[in-house]
Amino acid sequence: MALVAFLALQPGRRASRERLAALLWPDADATQARLNLRKALSLLRKVTPDGDDLFRAQGEQIKLRADGLECDVDALEAATRAPVAVDAPVDDLTGELLQDFGIRDAYEFEAWTRVERQRIRELQLALLTRRLDSEIDTPAGAESAVRTALRILQIDPLQEGARRVLMTLHARQGRSAAAMEQYRELADLLHRELGAQPEEETRTLYQDITRQRRTRPAPSQTRPPRALRETPATTTPGKPPARRGHRIGIAASLLLAALAGSQFSVQQSPETVALGPLTTILASEEPTRPAVSPNGEWIAHISRRIHPGNLDIYLRTLSGGDPVRLTTDPALDDNPAWSADGRLLAFTRTPATGDAPCRIIVMAPPNGHERIVGACRAVSSTRLSWAPDGKSIYFADQAAPGLPTSLFRLDVETGRSRALTTSPAEIAGDEAPTISPDGKMLAFLRRTSWTAANVYVLDLTKGRTRQLTTDGRRIWGLTWDRTGKGVYFSSNRSGDTALWWAPARRTGEAKRISVGLLDFRLLTSARARDRLIFEAVSDYSDLVQADAAGVRRPIGDTPWPAEGYSDWFADVAADGSLVMVSDRDGSERLWIQGADHGQPTAASTILDAVLSEPRWSPDSRRIAFVATRDGGADLYVADRRTGRITPLTADDADDASPVWSHDGRHLYFTSRRGGFWRIWRMNADGSGATPFSLPGPRAVRIDSSGRIYAVLDGRQGVWRLSLLNDREAGPRQLIVADQQSWDWLNWDIDRRQLFYVQRSPDGLSGRIRRRDLAGGRDESLDETTDLLLLDAFAVRPDGSLLLTRRKYGTRLLATDLIRTP
Structure with missing residues (x-):
């Protein structure tokens, strides 16, 4: 079952x-x-x-x-979405979902069942409330309104709107004693269950009925109040209601x-941890980077939209209310972190251009004086973590530009920092440090590529590092369990983005503690209580075509993927065919749409990997692409006719940005082999890989004349390489200065036209621009307010653009964890 x-x-x-x-x-x-x-x-x-x-x-x-x-709840869901009240099988659902059914020791399934039961109850309440309001509006609807109100109270006895309707209808019928009994029953329930009293509107109605009973018959013309305020059909964001077949x-x-x-x-297991009831703190269309105070009552977070054009830090409580703006500097303020005593807040500040190392600043919220306590060597942003004694802050940085990131400890008083880890030269590096409650262990992510990482812990007393996960999947958030026995992290290691717990002080497998109903991202936990704050994200996209005038339209007959699934990373072949990465059938793989713009078809088998950057060969028969699996990013080629996939690289370094030579005999790509990003070249079958450029290039493109262009790691702009004897030699020429290094996926060359992104410093707006590489003419094309930072646009043979249209939403949620012995 x-x-x-x-x-x-x-x-x-x-x-x-x-x-x-x-x-x-x-x-x-x-x-x-x-x-x-x-x-x-x-x-x-x-x-x-x-x-x-x-x-x-x-x-x-x-x-x-x-x-x-x-499924009877299909009709329930459809009725909830309908703009007017429609008949739905509300009264047919008299029991609970999977009532009297359970699986021994399957705690995750039990938690999932609880959430689904609550969702069905919310659906029923929403529809019954709509029905009750329509019955109130009809002269002959009193009898049916009583039945509906009683049905609402059967589901939730604390629904005061339904109580008020019953009280008014009883009073209208001259049954003031029954109306007063409804109030007394509600008051008793609220006192016993919540230690609260009825709402003011309910108390006022009770007083009116009491007074009218003493002076005159209950009013016959009084219209009952609306049953309830509008209530959402679901309690969990971004997911459809449950269906019971x-x-x-x-x-x-x-x-x-x-x-x-x-x-x-x-x-x-000796102890089971499950998510408790969820409370929504805020809903947004941007990441929030939350940090919960040690007592679990205050949330610091970032926003670019509350005051558009400026990235600042805000403070709010779990109980709601307007946020308090903590920083107002025109620079980019990010990565808030609380001290262990809750008195201070640390954060990073980067110049608005985003192209300089960050500074680490401390303040006493809400309006204390800011003090610079340290500076990064090379990175423009890093997560922070306070030591329990308040004397040190842990952060990630590069010893020099171009090197992998390592973890550092900053002395808050002296401003001096020293390295704690040295990550392998071929990978992205160590990041996202978070200190254990006792201050003895530092958990962090070792990122092998921008789409793959593993969880590690560093014993600060012994200097030893231990790996907690080995599958090299996407990991977004990392935070300590309050007990210090393990860490929570969010990862797609089981296919969906779930919440996991891994033991930090002993060997053992990571355990999944969420049931997959939410897409978890960044996490933060309170020190003094079992409270977890996390981002639940709805993030999906499709492809649209934009002409020279910037008008966007669908691509032929390509349907929008179902909610929760996406199309992205497009490239166009010489014959007009389109290849894209899509998870529309549940797994990431390549899909092809022919030049006739008909229905796309799957072009590759399932690799159980994160796919990116597909590139057509000149003859439109092969597709080179990047696949990240088992923690490594390597190059593969797919045969269009057979769908066969052949690996081209299998080294420990991060490989990226494949492009074909004009004759299709070679592939150029970038790699961290040797510890620095540079361009490499190999034969089309993967043999004979040799360095092509000097260190620096993060992404590579080739124009119709065979000239090589690159976006450099950590440096702004698009650069043309000078070649000698088919290798880079001599100075690089800056072609455009506005391309950000972190936009290394968002540029392309079509024959002699360079397309690139010119963003505003806060990343919220900007334009795609086109530069004639021969004549130097530069013009603006299309707005980029919804263009993914880590995605790519493509150019069709007719000069139109293929863009990724993104639908993104974030809910910041709080839960008190439930521990079962």
Whole structure:
């Protein structure tokens, strides 16, 4: 039942094997959990009519056929979205989702079930409230309004709007005693459950009814108040409401009977941590970089939009209210971090141009004096972490421009800093330090590429480093457990972006503690209590075409992916065909749309990797691209006709930015081999890789004359390389100065035209510009307010642009963690 129900309630009715295994068998090892999943699917296919067709395997994804189940909550969801009240099966749903059903020791599944039950209740309340308001507006609707109000109270006895409707209707009917009883029952519930009293509107209504009872009959013309304020249909952002299918119980009952004698139970862990109820702190269209105070009551965060044009730090409470602006400097203020006693706040400040090292500043919020306590050597931004004694701040920096980042400890009094780690020369480096509650261990991310990282801990007393994860996936957030026994981190290591916990002081596997309903990003935890603050993100995109006038339109018949799925990283072949990276079928792979702009088709097998930067060969037959898997970013080539994928590089360094020579015999690319970014060249089959440039280039392009252009690591602009004997030699020529180094993916060359991004310093606005490389003419083309920083646009043969249209939203949420012995 659990497996069928979970699939039926997911967007697209699909989930990855890893996600299902982790949810249903959380304490089994990965091999055993996947074996259990295979057994369960096999039994389901046997006991369910058309089981082989109902449960489909698509690579690492398991999909439940869309028309295979009838879900009554589908109608509930559709009715909630309707602009006017419509009939919906609200009254048919009298029980709880999966009522009286449970799986022993599957705590994640139990947490997921609790969230889904609450979501269904919210759906029912929203629809019943709409029905009640419409019944109040009709002269003959009193009887049905009473029934609806009682149904609302059956779901939530503390809904005061429904209580007020009942009180008014009873009074209108001359039943003032019944109206007063409704008030007394509410007051007693509020006192016992919340230690509160009824709202002022409810108290006033009660007083009016009491007074009218003493002086005259209850009013017959008084219109009942609206039942409730508008309530959202869901309590969790960015996800559709739960669906409970009619046929789930039949198939699942057979499954339970078949599994009765099987060994599907797992051992209970010594302590289980689960997410408690969620509280929304704010909703935004930008990252918030949150930092919670030690007592868990205050949140410091950043915003570019509250005061547009300036990146500042703001302070707010969990209880709501307007944020307090802490910084007003025209520079970019970022990365807030609280001292252990909650008295001071540290943050970084970078010049508005974003092209200089940051300074580390300390202040006493909300309006204390700012004091510069240190400076970065090379990086323009870094996360900060205070030592418990308040004497030191940990941060990430480069010993020199171009080197990998390392961790440093800053003495707050003297301003001196010293390195604590030295990361391998071929990788991006160490970042995101966070200190343990006792100050003895430093957790951090060792990033092998911009899409892959692992969690490490450094024992500050012994100087030893230990690796906690080894799969090299995307990791966004990292923070300590209040007990100091482990760390929380957000990662896509199970396919979706979930919340995980890893033991820091002993060996052991990381445990998933979220149920996959939210896409977790940055995390922060309170020192004094089990409170976790995190970003839940909705982030998806598609491709649009922009003509010379900047008018955007869809690309042929390419449909917008389902919400939560994306198309990005496009390139156009000489024959007009389009290749893009997409996860529209649940896994990242290459998709091709022909020159006729028809439906795209999958062009590659599933690699279980993060894909980026696809590039067509001159003959439109092959596609070179970057795939990050197992922590390493390497180059691959896909054959358009067969879909076969061949690896071209397999070294420890981060490889990127593939481009073909004009004859298709060679590939140029950038790599960190040797410790610095530079351009390399190899044969089209991956052999004969040799350095081509001097150190510095992060991305490379070639014009129609064979000239080589590059964006340099840590330096602004697009540069032309001087060549001698088919190698770089001599000075580089600056072609355009406005291209930011962190926009290294957002530029392209089509024949003799250079396309690049000119952004505002805060990154919120800007334009794509076109420069004639022969004549030098430079003109503005298209606004870039929604162009991803780490994405790429492409140029069609007709000179129009392919842009990534992004839909991004962030909710900052708070939860008090629940520990179960």
